[in-house]
Amino acid sequence: MSSLLQGVSLYLIGMMGAGKTTVGRLLAQQLGYGFVDTDDVITQATGRTINQLFAEEGEAAFRQLESDVLAQISAHLKLTVATGGGIVLRRENWSYLRHGLIVWLDVPVELLYTRLAEDTTRPLLQDPDPQGKLRSLLEQRQPLYAQADLHIIVNEGETPEQIANRVMEAIPSVLKTTASHQNVEN
Ligand SMILES: Nc1ncnc2c1ncn2[C@@H]1O[C@H](COP(=O)(O)OP(=O)(O)O)[C@@H](O)[C@H]1O
Ligand SMILES: O=C(O)C1=C[C@@H](OP(=O)(O)O)[C@@H](O)[C@H](O)C1
Numbered sequence: 420m421s422s423l424l425q426g427v428s429l430y431l432i433g434m435m436g437a438g439k440t441t442v443g444r445l446l447a448q449q450l451g452y453g454f455v456d457t458d459d460v461i462t463q464a465t466g467r468t469i470n471q472l473f474a475e476e477g478e479a480a481f482r483q484l485e486s487d488v489l490a491q492i493s494a495h496l497k498l499t500v501a502t503g504g505g506i507v508l509r510r511e512n513w514s515y516l517r518h519g520l521i522v523w524l525d526v527p528v529e530l531l532y533t534r535l536a537e538d539t540t541r542p543l544l545q546d547p548d549p550q551g552k553l554r555s556l557l558e559q560r561q562p563l564y565a566q567a568d569l570h571i572i573v574n575e576g577e578t579p580e581q582i583a584n585r586v587m588e589a590i591p592s593v594l595k596t597t598a599s600h601q602n603v604e605n
């Protein structure tokens with residue numbers, strides 16, 4: 420598979436709780452790729468948590484850091500990149516994501532909510548109605564996530580391993596589509 424990909428990196432996008440970090444690690448192992456999580460790079464570089472950054476600097480400053488980090492990551496091949504759920508919001512980020520194959524992990528809001536109900540590390544969910552917040556964020560972002568190369572609809576009860584396997588199985592179909600597009604256009 421990694422020879423088929425020819426070193427092209429994978430970028431996982433999707434909502435908070437979709438499993439980008441968890442599934443991304445597994446995919447990196449399976450592909451023999453490096454693994455990078457944009458949130459981890461930001462917290463390591465700043466020495467602050469995502470909660471602290473949102474509280475002390477604001478979301479706009481966080482988004483700028485996120486774009487800067489993504490720009491640097493996109494210079495590398497052979498990575499599986501777990502992004503933060505809001506990476507799709509900035510147009511400039513798409514030019515970096517397009518360096519690789521973009522995979523949308525699409526998880527129903529009810530499932531996201533059960534996964535994140537006890538979680539305190541996502542500042543945007545520190546809201547009186549976290550499920551409603553997830554719903555409105557998804558409504559806003561869905562058309563952006565839909566620009567991914569690969570759309571993986573995750574079902575309840577599917578393990579991270581099963582999801583990673585489905586991504587692996589789906590990759591050749593996207594590469595084939597890309598190649599046939601090129602044939603038509605050239
Ligand atoms: N397929 C899955 N089934 C059950 N729980 C999962 C699954 N994938 C991820 N999780 C859990 O959901 C939470 C969010 O996962 P995470 O990988 O951090 O998502 P993201 O990076 O997309 O926000 C974590 O507690 C993780 O263990
Ligand atoms: O959806 C978002 O806007 C965010 C998602 C988080 O990452 P995960 O998607 O890994 O939870 C993190 O970047 C930050 O809390 C903002």
Ligand SMILES: [Mg+2]
Pocket residue numbers: 439440456458501502503
């Ligand atoms: Mg994550």
